[in-house]
Amino acid sequence: MSDLLTLSAVETHIGRYHILHGVELTVPEGRTTMLLGRNGAGKTTTLRTIMGLWRASAGEIRLGEKRIEALATPDIARAGIGYVPETMAVFSDLTVRENLVLAAREGAMDQARLDWIFGFFPPLKKFWLSRAGTLSGGQKQMLSFARAFIEERKLLLIDEPTKGLAPAIIGALIDCLKEVKRRGATILLVEQNFRVAQEIGDLVGVMDNGRVVHSGAMAELAADAMLQHRLLGLSLDTHQ
Amino acid sequence: MSAQDSATDASAALPKARRDFLPLLLPVALGLAALPFIPSSSTWVTLTIAGLAMGMMIFIMASGLTLIFGLMDVLNFGHGAFIAIGAYLATLVLLPLGGWMQADSIWLNLAAVVPAVIVAMAGTAVLGLAFERVVIAPVYGQHLKQILITMGGMIVAEQILYALFGPQQIPLPLPTSLRGSFQIGEAAIEKYRVVCVVAGLVVFLSMLAILNRTRIGLLIRAGVENTEMVEALGYRITRLFVGVFMAGSALAGLGGVMWGLYREQVNAAMGGELLVLVFIVVIIGGLGSVTGCFIGALLVALATNYAGFLVPKLALVTDIALMVAVLLWRPRGLYPVTSR
Numbered sequence: 066m067s068d069l070l071t072l073s074a075v076e077t078h079i080g081r082y083h084i085l086h087g088v089e090l091t092v093p094e095g096r097t098t099m100l101l102g103r104n105g106a107g108k109t110t111t112l113r114t115i116m117g118l119w120r121a122s123a124g125e126i127r128l129g130e131k132r133i134e135a136l137a138t139p140d141i142a143r144a145g146i147g148y149v150p151e152t153m154a155v156f157s158d159l160t161v162r163e164n165l166v167l168a169a170r171e172g173a174m175d176q177a178r179l180d181w182i183f184g185f186f187p188p189l190k191k192f193w194l195s196r197a198g199t200l201s202g203g204q205k206q207m208l209s210f211a212r213a214f215i216e217e218r219k220l221l222l223i224d225e226p227t228k229g230l231a232p233a234i235i236g237a238l239i240d241c242l243k244e245v246k247r248r249g250a251t252i253l254l255v256e257q258n259f260r261v262a263q264e265i266g267d268l269v270g271v272m273d274n275g276r277v278v279h280s281g282a283m284a285e286l287a288a289d290a291m292l293q294h295r296l297l298g299l300s301l302d303t304h305q
Numbered sequence: 306m307s308a309q310d311s312a313t314d315a316s317a318a319l320p321k322a323r324r325d326f327l328p329l330l331l332p333v334a335l336g337l338a339a340l341p342f343i344p345s346s347s348t349w350v351t352l353t354i355a356g357l358a359m360g361m362m363i364f365i366m367a368s369g370l371t372l373i374f375g376l377m378d379v380l381n382f383g384h385g386a387f388i389a390i391g392a393y394l395a396t397l398v399l400l401p402l403g404g405w406m407q408a409d410s411i412w413l414n415l416a417a418v419v420p421a422v423i424v425a426m427a428g429t430a431v432l433g434l435a436f437e438r439v440v441i442a443p444v445y446g447q448h449l450k451q452i453l454i455t456m457g458g459m460i461v462a463e464q465i466l467y468a469l470f471g472p473q474q475i476p477l478p479l480p481t482s483l484r485g486s487f488q489i490g491e492a493a494i495e496k497y498r499v500v501c502v503v504a505g506l507v508v509f510l511s512m513l514a515i516l517n518r519t520r521i522g523l524l525i526r527a528g529v530e531n532t533e534m535v536e537a538l539g540y541r542i543t544r545l546f547v548g549v550f551m552a553g554s555a556l557a558g559l560g561g562v563m564w565g566l567y568r569e570q571v572n573a574a575m576g577g578e579l580l581v582l583v584f585i586v587v588i589i590g591g592l593g594s595v596t597g598c599f600i601g602a603l604l605v606a607l608a609t610n611y612a613g614f615l616v617p618k619l620a621l622v623t624d625i626a627l628m629v630a631v632l633l634w635r636p637r638g639l640y641p642v643t644s645r
Contacts, residue, residue, distance in 0.1 A: 116537055118533060118536075118537065137536075137541070138533075138536040138537055139536050139539050139540055139541045139542070142536070142537055142538060142539035143539045148537045150534065150537070154531050154533070154534040154537075156526070156527040156530050156531065156534070157530060158526055158527075158529075158530055158642055159523060159526060159527060163523050166520070166523060167520070167523050167524065167527055167535075167538055167540075168538055170538065170539050170540075212538070
């Protein structure tokens with residue numbers, strides 16, 4: 066199994082703040098890698114740095130064999146990375162259809178793929194011609210997912226998809242992610258909800274203070290309460 | 306019940322997209338409100354058509370600025386320079402063609418006016434490209450510097466026009482076929498004002514069609530909301546910025562030509578004078594909104610015309626009062642697109 070994404074000694078500064086302090090991370094092809102950590106550990110900054118939305122001030126980011134840390138964001142996206150940001154960032158003034166038309170860069174949307182998305186997220190079909198700004202939070206997240214899935218991507222970066230959503234919606238998102246995984250997608254997923262991470266993740270990287278302080282199999286971390294407590298401050302009683 | 310079913314059920318309560326028609330009624334309401342105070346209906350018709358024509362010209366000048374403002378977050382005080390430069394470029398084409406302009410043939414008139422408009426729009430578009438690359442690009446995201454440098458650009462452009470053409474007004478007569486008026490009842494409606502209304506509507510409808518029916522339009526609308534996400538979807542927003550800036554400058558140039566012909570003269574200060582109106586229109590309409598800009602332009606022009614007739618001393622403050630009233634009602638303008 067080859068590594069699709071590799072971060073080596075990546076540093077990121079935002080203004081005068083030094084956020085990432087030499088991140089080392091690998092994301093193997095066809096697997097789902099969870100990026101966990103406390104608030105402010107640098108998870109979102111890591112995803113944004115991969116996307117080129119923050120510029121890496123040092124280090125190397127490779128997508129396959131290609132170095133991407135110096136590329137502009139549109140070129141990184143065109144290299145095959147789909148991004149679902151923490152804020153969802155749907156275009157409120159555009160309809161659901163128009164949001165997906167823009168996401169389908171290569172041309173017309175594939176109807177079979179669209180039907181597959183509708184299967185997981187029926188509200189998107191129902192509100193196809195409604196402005197995205199009128200959707201609920203969960204439906205906006207569905208649209209944000211759909212934008213990333215409307216075309217095949219080499220790698221999906223997904224930032225805290227379950228944040229603030231109702232359990233029923235989270236269930237739909239998890240079902241969708243499992244299916245995407247089953248189809249062989251490579252995913253790097255930031256998640257605060259340990260239960261969700263445990264259900265979806267194959268591998269895990271735990272961040273603290275701008276560094277990856279632990280890497281390994283998700284199952285190992287899930288099985289080791291002491292390690293969870295040490296890395297994440299979790300108590301199994303409350304989080305499992 | 307599955308998670309998907311729950312999601313569907315939850316969405317059943319989703320409100321349908323609400324169309325906000327209220328601002329569209331404002332120009333009509335303003336016109337009707339002015340009617341009882343104006344002594345004759347023919348005067349009201351003349352004032353209203355004059356207001357609509359003026360509104361369309363201001364809309365053409367302001368529509369580019371609202372997109373630049375909304376999409377690029379750029380406060381371009383240099384926009385007025387493109388208005389004046391457009392008018393001067395057209396004058397340079399039209400002066401040697403004075404014979405065609407004064408001929409009775411509409412075809413000879415068009416043979417003079419159409420190239421003048423093309424030269425004005427193409428020239429201001431090219432200057433817009435240079436202005437964006439040289440002046441604006443280094444100060445993206447820095448509002449104070451944008452204000453200073455674009456205002457400086459405006460002053461420099463104005464002084465260059467003074468140096469090249471002198472401080473005097475340069476006559477720009479209307480072509481013969483656009484002179485005179487139509488008589489409808491007792492109301493006299495100038496032909497050129499009708500042309501302005503038609504031209505404004507064509508520009509407005511074309512912009513709506515482009516923004517709503519093309520991928521470029523979708524990208525502009527999406528970019529006004531969230532430039533970062535447009536880039537994350539793989540689109541080079543910089544190219545879009547340049548294209549919109551060029552189109553906005555070309556529209557300013559077109560507006561300058563129309564305004565010059567309306568006043569039948571051009572001068573170097575005209576851009577600066579119109580810029581205040583243009584900014585008021587953009588703010589009233591809501592940053593980034595073409596429809597808001599259209600309604601705002603009509604409101605400002607109608608209010609100016611009615612007030613100029615009824616209370617001439619108040620005409621100068623009418624636009625500011627209108628802007629204050631709209632912002633008290635809708636603090637982000639009539640149809641805000643961007644939250645900036």
